[in-house]
Amino acid sequence: MPSFFHPTVSVLPFLSFQAQGSRDFSNSFCCIIVHPQQEEVVLKKKISIELASRVKHLPPYLFAAIDTMKQQALKKGTDLIDLSIGDPDIPTPSQIVQAMKKAVENPVHHRYPSYEGMLSFRQAVARWYKRRFHVNIDPGTEVLSLIGSKEGIGHIPLAFINPGDTVLVPSPGYPVYPIGTLFAGGNSYFMPLKEEKNFLPDLDRVPKNILRKAKLIFINYPNNPTSATAPAHFFKEVIRIALRYNIIVCHDASYTEIYYDEKPLSFMQIPGAKDVGIEFHSLSKTYNMTGWRIGFAVGNREVLGGLGKIKTNLDSGVFQAVQDAAITALSLSQEALAPIRKTYQERRNILYNGLTGLGMNLMKPKATFYLWAKVPPHFTSMGFAAHLLDKTGVLATPGNGFGDAGEGYIRFALTASAGRIQEAVERISKIL
Ligand SMILES: Cc1ncc(COP(=O)(O)O)c(C=O)c1O
Secondary structure, three states, X not given: OOOOOEOOEEEEEHHHHHOOOOOOOOOOEEEEEEOOOOOOEEEEOOOOOOOOHHHHOOOOOHHHHHHHHHHHHHHOOOOOEEOOOOOOOOOOOHHHHHHHHHHHOOHHXXXXXXXXXXXXXXXXXXXXXXXXHOOOOOOOOOEEEEOOHHHHHHHHHHHHOOOOOEEEEEEOOOOHHHHHHHHOOOEEEEEEEOHHHOOOEOHHHOOHXXXXXXXXXXXXXXXXXXXXXXXXXXXXXXXXXXXXXXXXXXXXXXXXXXXXXXXXXXXXXXXXXHHHEEEEEEOOOOOOOOOOOOEEEEEOHHHHHHHHHHHHHHOOOOOHHHHXXXXXXXXXOHHHHHHHHHHHHHHHHHHHHHHHHOOOOEOOOOEOOEEEEEOOOOOOHHHHHHHHHHHHOEEOEEHHHHOHHHOOEEEEEOOOOHHHHHHHHHHHHOOO
């Protein structure tokens, strides 16, 4: 008798289960449990499914609530102006699409890619870094391809955080920093980003005992959601703290190429940066490639090696045709990207001038495609987002979705046409 025929539990193949008129459980077994005392046969039709505590402990997903609000508004027939999502509405430049079409025909690309990325892709990253930031990056050891920067950001705590370790996380901030930390069993210490400090974390205010416990810090400039940029002296201070307390720095630089005046800095431009950390980049926002899923990390080879170890065990890299198209993207001249920046600049001016003209309080973004505005007095972030949607059909993201310190703010994304943004301002003018 096979070992699974335990005296009290019989496991029968699927066919006998189906004979009872149950749903198709192909490839599964059904379970007949014979209770020894009652000699009663109970057919268990379901297993009890329980989420792991790391999933149970996820904070409530505010964006799901916004999506519900959005769906309800659409059902009511609202003419929605959706400024809630950081997903560019502009298509990927045609040179990149053409490169992809060609690459996809090449059978060399149909096989598993290497987890660290093709050498030609890593070389293109190194050339781009040199051209854009005047920084030398070794394509052999200092570049790692990512399935979008989110993938690397979400996975990095798994490489360096043990249960109970502390990670320094900005609030408001991109939700993946604390979620990745939570999945690794770590604890996030939230560093508030305040307007009076130009939305830079005040590292002097982080208690010494927290700094001593911290293993990793996330920073992100140009910043989502506040749109703030970071000066070199801030990055220098981060390096000083990292060296003093032995903290790995993870700088999320996803928005360095969406700027309006001065070019934002790379953390890697600051002497000593490579000794303490890495920088994440994304092709999503720069080249309107959110759906393509490609990004990369550069910097400290040991840190990249740790992240690479996680990746070799969890994913199989980025489709090589996408990497080939990304090489074309990274080789585009700054002039080729000028029309994209001009489009966002026009939208930014309409929304910034419009909202400030209506008395709203906000900083003029120097970079990113976000506007971070204070909600009018007597409103919570969520309350104002709901009011805005209900009365004007304009959807924006309540600031508390990015952490407690985002309460009192609302984020507008410049991901609709200039005409629609102008219309949003006109509609908002009727309720303010
Ligand atoms: C700050 C920040 N980092 C990272 C990402 C992830 O971008 P992707 O995974 O598309 O590269 C986003 C996306 O919205 C973001 O806002």
